Amino acid sequence: MPASQESDDVAGHVSGDPADFQDPAYREAVVDLLGAISYGEISAFERLAEDAKMAPTIRDKVALASMAAAELGHVGRLHDRLTELGADPFEAMAGFIEPIEKFHRHTAPSDWYEGLVKAYVGDGMAADFYREIAAYLDAATRDLVIASLDDSGQSEFVVERIRNAIAAQPALGGRLALWGRRLMGEALTQAQRVAAERDALSALLAGGVDRPGLDLAAIGRMFTRITERHEERMAELGLAS
Incomplete structure (x- = not known):
């Protein structure tokens, strides 16, 4: 997709005016988003800590534990922001527990x-x-959102381990490529469900009288960009998506 098209989708939609928070619908959308990311970070911490038990070496165990710690380290700033907005961080996360946990139940690694x-x-x-x-x-x-989603370069560890494993066991590549496609399908399903079921987030994307939003074509392009980035990650791992 041309870069100009992506910029057109968001042009004029980004607001830097704190007065936006005087709009209850906008504040609710921000609280929803920060709540979703917060619980996602906590869930990722738990999962990575559990996966570390399967690590074949102490070096790998420490690397995965460090990734888990980084996920949890983002939560404090997100909760501080939620508190500044007058929201209870735990109430903000509550509505996202089930969809996030459902994704993890459907994608438990073997x-x-x-x-x-x-x-x-x-x-x-x-x-x-x-x-x-x-x-x-x-x-x-x-x-704040972008900073909380930064992996601090830890993804290099995963890319190295997977590429080395495929080089040693070529048959592993096919199984992991199928696994990657399954992850993509489940992730897109849950993302679309969250966007549709949370009224404030839907309103933020759809826009309003004084806030332009995404039409159906732009929403389609958004999910196309997400899919393309997934394919790039699979390629970095040495896997055909």
């Missing part, structure tokens, strides 16, 4: 390698979805 692929491409797709929504937020909130 071994170490599937866990690594999920940590890289599954979490990557979720981050892409939240970044897309963040493009419609005020500058301060947008910057």
Whole structure:
């Protein structure tokens, strides 16, 4: 997709005016988004810590535990922002527990390698979805969201381990490629469901009288961009998507 098309989708939609928070619908959308990301970070922490038990070496165990710690480290700033907005962080997260846990129930890895692929491409797709929504937020909130989704270069560990594993066991590549496609399908389903079921987020994307939004074509392009980024990650892992 041309870069100009992506910029056209968000042009004029990004607001840096704190007065936006005087709009109850906008505030609710921000609270929803920060709540979703917060619980996603906590869930990722739990999953990575659990996956570390399958690590074949102490080095791998420490690397995955460090990734888990980084996920949890983002939660404090998100909760601080929610508190500043007058929201209870735990109430803000409550509505996202079931859809996020449902995704994890449907995509439980069977071994170490599937866990690594999920940590890289599954979490990557979720981050892409939240970044897309963040493009419609005020500058301060947008910057916080983007910072909370930064992997701090830890993805290099996953890419190295998966590429080395495929080089040693070529047959592994086919299984992990299928796994990656399953992750993509489940992630897109859950992302679309969250966007549709949360009225405030839907309103933020759809726009209003004084806030332009995405039409159906632009929403389609948004999910196309997310899919393309997934394919890029799969390629980085040495997997055909």
